[in-house]
Amino acid sequence: MSMEQSSIRIKFLGGCGEVGRVGVLIESPKGNKLLLDYGVSLTDEKPLFPESIAPKELCAIFLSHAHLDHSGALPLIYTSRRVPLYTTTLTAKFSRLLIEDMLRLSGYYIPYEMADVKTMMRSVVPVKYGEEIVIAEDICLKVINAGHIPGSAMALLEVGDYTILFTSDFNLIETQLLPPADLGSLDLKRVDMVIMESTYATTEHPERKQCEKLFISSIIEVMEEGGIALVPAFSVGRSQEILCILERYSFGYPITLDGMARVASKILLDHLEFVKDKELLKRALSNARWVMTRGDRRRALKSSGVIVSPAGMLKGGAALYYLQRIYKDRRNAIFLVSYQIPGTPGRYLLETGKFKFNDKEEKVKAKVAWFDFSSHSGRKELLEFASMLGSGVKLILIHGEHEGSKALAEELSELYDLDTYVPRMGEELRVC
Ligand SMILES: [Zn+2]
Ligand SMILES: [Zn+2]
Known part of the structure; x- marks a missing residue:
């Protein structure tokens, strides 16, 4: 004692x-x-x-x-x-x-x-x-x-x-x-x-509703040009938030969910008491296409749509698989949705418009933008x-x-x- x-x-x-x-x-x-x-x-x-x-x-x-x-x-x-x-x-x-x-x-x-x-x-x-x-x-x-x-x-x-x-x-x-x-x-x-x-x-954060509307209209623009919008997002929380925003605004294009965000979403589905609107999240998750096979990944790249996948700062994860395949086309977009720590690949992309793929630096032609969904x-x-x-x-x-x-x-x-x-x-x- x-x-x-x-x-x-x-x-x-x-x-x-x-x-x-x-x-x-x-x-x-x-x-x-x-x-x-x-x-x-x-x-x-x-x-x-x-x-x-x-x-x-x-x-x-x-x-x-x-x-x-x-x-x-x-x-x-x-x-x-x-x-x-x-x-x-x-x-x-x-x-x-x-x-x-x-x-x-x-x-x-x-x-x-x-x-x-x-x-x-x-x-x-x-x-x-x-x-x-x-x-x-x-x-x-x-x-x-x-x-x-x-x-x-x-x-x-x-x-x-x-x-x-x-x-x-x-x-x-x-x-x-x-x-x-x-x-x-x-x-x-x-x-x-x-x-x-x-x-x-x-x-200060921008007004949340404004931020959501800007995000949706930016994505729709990409869709109308026939492009793909990659949204690198943290697996816990942010990925599900993005899906809920898309659902709330009745987004009509295909949405693909990949990486560890799938595991996190599955866990969250067992604990719906922790979210604000259970039905909204359930709809958002069931309307997304969950990547199960390599074929699903390829399919996500075949037509216009949104891909939500970790890592949020592009440090790894399935997001890199997609980035590598969409960055050369101006019709596509990479929309970052969380704070990008200085020194991370995501921050570097925002600041320079470039990305290092296995030490080889490439100019990213796809649109790059950041949205403050803090x-x-x-x-x-x-x-x-x-x-x-x-x-x-x-x-x-x-x-x-x-x-x-x-x-x-x-x-x-x-x-x-x-x-x-x-x-x-x-x-x-x-x-x-
Ligand atoms: Zn925290
Ligand atoms: Zn913290």
């Missing part, structure tokens, strides 16, 4: 001044340690991990959602010990899919194995939105829909008599696939500390969220580029009288 202490310690293991490798360690006054997310950073070629921790000291883990920048380091914990992992059923399944895919495809050494991922899966304690669970003598967890990707959640923690909200990645913008984050089930004025993402600290709150929504907090609340900004987070922190503290802070990796805060 650990020594009694009167303060709460919060240690930032990663995700500080960067979008990646999130990890926050909370130690309660009675010495119970809870880990919030434990992800990798994939912006460098080599995966980067958060600061290490001793698994034997942990009493529980909360995982907000499946993205690898939140889940990718978790199996490390399970190389030595089974710690209860509180998360939604869907997040557990998506995490397994993404982590195993990373293990298979990584050209770099990853310090855990498939067996550790299995141990992690066996340690899952499924939680539902709205559910309150006592996870340690002086820690209570309430899980709230974060509106970011299917299954994503915020954690509202009662640590002793101190209330901490860990937003993780959240979206206040309603999309076709998901409702916005469920702030209605939170009494934000009661929260003492908020640990908030700040990915888009300095960037699953994160933009600057406006982050401000809106902060405005709902009580004055004097401690607001910690993580998961954002350092300068941008700092600027937003200063602005928020002036606007709403908040005690804002942008921590550095490895830093520890104490509150009484």
Whole structure:
């Protein structure tokens, strides 16, 4: 049993001044340690991990959602010990899919194995939105829909008599696939500390409906010219969102679904309770042609239509198969639908109009465009969220580029009288 202490310690293991490798360690006054997310950073070629921790000291883990920048380091914990992992059923399944895919495809050494991922899966304690669970003598967890990707959640923690909200990645913008984050089930004025993402600290998103309409009209234009529109999209969330948008606007041309997006879609079909409009998603998925054979792939290229396939930043996956076959024709298009990290092939294509196929750089003649279908709150929504907090609340900004987070922190503290802070990796805060 650990020594009694009167303060709460919060240690930032990663995700500080960067979008990646999130990890926050909370130690309660009675010495119970809870880990919030434990992800990798994939912006460098080599995966980067958060600061290490001793698994034997942990009493529980909360995982907000499946993205690898939140889940990718978790199996490390399970190389030595089974710690209860509180998360939604869907997040557990998506995490397994993404982590195993990373293990298979990584050209770099990853310090855990498939067996550790299995141990992690066996340690899952499924939680539902709205559910309150006592996870340690002086820690209570309430899980709230974060509106970011299917299954994503915020954690509202009662640590002793101190209330901490860990937003993780959240979206206040309603999309076709998901409702916005469920702030209605939170009494934000009661929260003492908020640990908030700040990915888009300095960037506004365009109005969602406008973005959808522009996307649809751009695709129709390609179809009318007899072209093919390739939409490289992340397998979890974005692919299904794109299919839902096409369905919502009664798109009349063939739609092909390929790559890991098929597996993710199949998982989601078993968990329709996590989406906004079950019928819309079911229709969208049944109207798409799921690639099963090589023949299906060739067929997708024979006539005008849309192809939705990972990888979202063209780093690999079936999207490359199609890209190689459509880039020379001006009638075709490559429509990117997620943020393109600098240094990725997708970003390079956007900036230069060129693509490297096996080290040979080619000019892409097909149209290239980017559409802002973000699953994160933009600057406006982050401000809106902060405005709902009580004055004097401690607001910690993580998961954002350092300068941008700092600027937003200063602005928020002036606007709403908040005690804002942008921590550095490895830093520890104490509150009484
Ligand atoms: Zn995320
Ligand atoms: Zn993230």
